Amino acid sequence: MPWVDGVYVPNRRTNTTGVISTAPSIQPIELDEETIEDDFFDESILTTKFSQGSFTASVLKRLLPSGVISAANGLRALFSNGFVGSDLIEDGAVTGAKITNPLRVSIIDGGSAGVHTVTGIKNGDELISVLEQNGTSGLLTDLTVEFSIVKVDTISNTGGTATSGDKLVVLYLSK
Numbered sequence: 543m544p545w546v547d548g549v550y551v552p553n554r555r556t557n558t559t560g561v562i563s564t565a566p567s568i569q570p571i572e573l574d575e576e577t578i579e580d581d582f583f584d585e586s587i588l589t590t591k592f593s594q595g596s597f598t599a600s601v602l603k604r605l606l607p608s609g610v611i612s613a614a615n616g617l618r619a620l621f622s623n624g625f626v627g628s629d630l631i632e633d634g635a636v637t638g639a640k641i642t643n644p645l646r647v648s649i650i651d652g653g654s655a656g657v658h659t660v661t662g663i664k665n666g667d668e669l670i671s672v673l674e675q676n677g678t679s680g681l682l683t684d685l686t687v688e689f690s691i692v693k694v695d696t697i698s699n700t701g702g703t704a705t706s707g708d709k710l711v712v713l714y715l716s717k
Contacts, residue, residue, distance in 0.1 A: 652705025
């Protein structure tokens with residue numbers, strides 16, 4: 543194998559005298575930017591030429607000098623939105639300042655089963671929990687399975703539990 547732990551190892555072969563010799567060397571061709579067409583190194587080329595997992599962090603650290611990929615030299619633009627999926631982000635790696643989908647809480651008056659106004663909620667948000675706080679006892683009842691987001695500023699539990707005289711605590715993820 544020509545690469546071992548990120549270091550190139552030349553192919554060696556045994557000749558008829560039993561001495562190990564280096565295979566004929568191939569001289570590298572000097573290339574400039576005009577020689578390589580735009581989009582030449584697309585996904586199909588890379589997946590046929592390199593096995594999955596070839597470019598590990600340790601290999602790239604050995605191959606690329608420090609600072610090669612940075613905002614200063616413009617290569618950071620190669621990593622556009624969507625380049626890194628959530629499965630590649632280590633747990634705990636993102637701080638609160640980086641979170642763009644905040645958890646929202648809204649406390650609204652209950653009412654008869656049907657539509658309820660939750661200012662700010664929209665289609666595409668994720669409804670996490672709807673809790674009914676009993677106006678007399680203060681006990682909480684989880685009614686989440688009854689509710690869905692039906693349109694902007696509106697959730698509904700048509701045919702569900704009437705919550706008149708109670709409060710609803712609505713938790714949702716704003717997307």
